[in-house]
Amino acid sequence: MPGDTLKTQRQLKEILPPVFARSLRLVPLKETPDTLEVGIHGTDGREMLDLLSVKFRKRVVPREMTESEILEKLQEVYGDTESDAEEIIQDLSADVDDAALAQDLEKMEDLLDSDNEAPIIRLLNRILARAVQLNASDIHLEPFREYMRVRYRIDGVLYERLKIPARHQALVVSRVKVLSKLDIAEKRLPQDGRIRLKVGAKDVDIRVSTLPTAFGERVVLRLLDQTTLFLGLEDIGMAPDTYAHMEQLLRKTQGMVLVTGPTGSGKTTTLYAALDRINAPGMNIITIEDPIEYQINGISQIPVNPKIGLSFASGLRSIVRQDPDVILVGEIRDLETAEIAIHAALTGHLVFSTLHTIDAASAVTRLIDMGIEPFMVTSAVAAIVAQRLIRTVCPHCREAYQPSSALLEELGIGPADLSGVTFYRGKGCDTCMGTGYLGRTGIYEVLVCDDRIEKVIAQTSDAGEIRKVAIASGMRRLAGDGVVKVLAGETTPEEVLRVIQE
Numbered sequence: 001m002p003g004d005t006l007k008t009q010r011q012l013k014e015i016l017p018p019v020f021a022r023s024l025r026l027v028p029l030k031e032t033p034d035t036l037e038v039g040i041h042g043t044d045g046r047e048m049l050d051l052l053s054v055k056f057r058k059r060v061v062p063r064e065m066t067e068s069e070i071l072e073k074l075q076e077v078y079g080d081t082e083s084d085a086e087e088i089i090q091d092l093s094a095d096v097d098d099a100a101l102a103q104d105l106e107k108m109e110d111l112l113d114s115d116n117e118a119p120i121i122r123l124l125n126r127i128l129a130r131a132v133q134l135n136a137s138d139i140h141l142e143p144f145r146e147y148m149r150v151r152y153r154i155d156g157v158l159y160e161r162l163k164i165p166a167r168h169q170a171l172v173v174s175r176v177k178v179l180s181k182l183d184i185a186e187k188r189l190p191q192d193g194r195i196r197l198k199v200g201a202k203d204v205d206i207r208v209s210t211l212p213t214a215f216g217e218r219v220v221l222r223l224l225d226q227t228t229l230f231l232g233l234e235d236i237g238m239a240p241d242t243y244a245h246m247e248q249l250l251r252k253t254q255g256m257v258l259v260t261g262p263t264g265s266g267k268t269t270t271l272y273a274a275l276d277r278i279n280a281p282g283m284n285i286i287t288i289e290d291p292i293e294y295q296i297n298g299i300s301q302i303p304v305n306p307k308i309g310l311s312f313a314s315g316l317r318s319i320v321r322q323d324p325d326v327i328l329v330g331e332i333r334d335l336e337t338a339e340i341a342i343h344a345a346l347t348g349h350l351v352f353s354t355l356h357t358i359d360a361a362s363a364v365t366r367l368i369d370m371g372i373e374p375f376m377v378t379s380a381v382a383a384i385v386a387q388r389l390i391r392t393v394c395p396h397c398r399e400a401y402q403p404s405s406a407l408l409e410e411l412g413i414g415p416a417d418l419s420g421v422t423f424y425r426g427k428g429c430d431t432c433m434g435t436g437y438l439g440r441t442g443i444y445e446v447l448v449c450d451d452r453i454e455k456v457i458a459q460t461s462d463a464g465e466i467r468k469v470a471i472a473s474g475m476r477r478l479a480g481d482g483v484v485k486v487l488a489g490e491t492t493p494e495e496v497l498r499v500i501q502e
Contacts (some may be wrong), residue, residue: 024048027073034058039065039073108253120171124179127162129207131223132199134433137264137358138223141176143169144405155391155440156264166215173210174219181210188212195221207291233273233486236266237441237486241476245383245446250278253325255382256345260357265352266389266442270292274352275299278326287328288315304330312337320344329353335371344370345380359478360384360447360476361467368461378454382383384447388478388499390491391437394426401425406495411483424489443481443499448473 021027025041025046040046046062053060065073065326127150131139148169150162164172177184180193195206207222213230231245249257257268272294275285279298290304290312300322302315312329313336319327320340332338332355345351357363359501362386367377400422408414426436447453447470456469471477476484482496 013138014487021074025070027070028123029063029073031056031058035061037063037230039063041065041067041070072290120168120175123164123168124172124175128197128204128221129199130161131221132202132204132225135225136223139219140197140219141169141172141219141221142355143213145215148172148216153264154433155435155437157391157435163395169216173219176208176219176221177210180206182208182210187191187217214335222365228404231269231273232370233277236270236273237485238444239481242446242481243446245448246274248383249383250274252348252350252382254348256342256343256351256353256380257382258353258355258363258384260355260363260386261388262356262358262385264389265387266440267387270385270387270442271352271354272296275326275328278350283325284323285326285328286319287330288312288319288320288323288327313340316340320349324349326350327352331355332367334368338367338370338372342376342380344375351380356388358443359463359467360386360475361463361470363447364457364466365461365463374457377455378449381449383449384414386445386447386478387442389440390443390482390495390499391435392439392441392490393424393492394429394432394436394438396431396438396484397427397429397436399423399427403493407497411486411496413483413486417483417487421487422489423487423492425492435492437495441485443478443485443496445475445477445481447475 027039028036029039030037033220036048036052036056038052038060040049040062041064049060049062061460127139131152134152134154136154137156140149140151140153142149142151142160143166146166147164148164149160150164151158151160153159174184175338176182176195177191177193179195179197182193184190189212191208191210193208195208197204197206202225205224207224209220209222211218211220217289234243238246259270261267263399275287275296279285281297281298285299286301286302287299288304292301292493294301295301302310302319304310304312304315312331316327316329316337324427327341327349329337329341329351332341340352341353355363357364359365361384363386364377364381367381368374401424403423408418426438428436432438449474450458452469452473453466456466460466479496479500482491482500485491486493486496
C-alpha cells in the first residue's frame, strides 16, 4: 500500500535521521498489514531490524540491495519536497539573523545529511535537493514586489514550484552567495560563481548567476550532475541516416564540424558523444570549454578563464602547439577564434565547435558575417549539424489518440504517411508531474558541405539559397526529423511544433 509505506517512511524519518539511515544503508520499501519490507546493504543496519519490528509491530523482511540502489532510494525517501519548503517558509520568523548565513560549507556536504537548523539554510537545501530529484537543469529564483518565485526547468520547460515572501528573499540570495563564494555586500552588479555539493548518491556542480532587478537580485542556478554518464552517439536520438553521416564525419582526419542551436539544445552532449566515440590511446584530443561540464578520461580539457586572459582564442593558439589530433572549441564567438579554428582545420586537425544559429545553413552566413572569406568556409567546414531537444511521451501514462488534421497538415504529415501509424500522448501522471512527457531526445539536420554546397556558398552567403540546395541534396530539416519521431510514437505533433516554432 503506497500510502501506508509513505506513512511508515515518515515515521522512520522521525526515529532514524537521514545521516544514520545513510550510514546504516537502510530504507523502507513496502508495507503490508503484517510485514514491512526494508532495503538494506551490508551488515551495519541489521541490528536495527529488531527495533523496527518492535516499533511497527510487524515482521521485518530485509531485501539486499546494491549501494547505489540504496542511495537512490534514500534520496527519494529523505529528499525534500515543496511541502517541506512551504512548512519552513511558514515557520520563518521575520527577525532571522543574517549572521546565521556565515556558516559556510567548507567541504562538499550531502544535503540529505545536513542537520543545520537555520531555517533559510534548510529552505535552500530543500529547493536544491528537490531540483536534483526532479532532474531539473536550472533553478530560477525571481524576485517580485510581494514574493520570490522559484521555478525549475525540467525537460526544457519552466515550472513554478514555490513562492517565498519578499521579506525573506534577500536572505535566500545571501545564502546562495555564501555557498558560491560571491560578494554578499555587492547587490548592484551581476556576479557568477559555482557550488559543489552532494545530494544522496549524486555529485552536483552548480553554476550560479546573479542579476540585479527592480525588486532585488535574480538568481539562476544551472545544475550539472557529475555522476551522470554522458550519452553515447547512439543514444542521443539520431535517425539511422543521421547517425551514418556522423560516423562518416568522425572518420575524417581534418576539417571542421560545427554543431548549432540555441542554449540548452544539447550541443555539448552531442560533442561529448562524438569525442567519446573517437577517444582512443592513439589520439591526442584537447578541448577548451566555458565551462567544462563533464570530465572525460583520456582527454585534456582546458577551462576558459577571462580573469587571467585565457580566452577561446588565446587558449586555441596554445592548443595548436600541443600536437593535437582533435580539437574541441566550446564556442566560436568572434572573428579571432573563428580564424584560428579554421586554420587548424586546414592544417591537419579535426576541429569541433558550436555556433548559436537557428539552423545549419545560417551557420555559414554567420561565419561570413564574422569576416571569414567564403572560400575559407568551404575549404575548412566538413559539415554543420543543427539540433533541438524535444520531450518524449511518458511511458507510464501513454495512450493512443488522433491529432487534428490541421495540426498534422502544419507539420506536413499527409494521408499517405498515416498508414499503420498510431499517435501517442501522455495522459499525465505522478511520474511526469502531470505533463504527459518524460525525458527528451534530439532532432537533427545535417548539412554536408559537398561540391554543390561549396558552389552556392562561393556565389552567395544567403542562408535561404544554401538551405534550398542542401534540401535538394537530401538534407532532412529539423521539422522533418521531428515528424519521423512523431510517426514512431516517441513524441507528439504539438511538441515538435512548439520546439521548431521557438
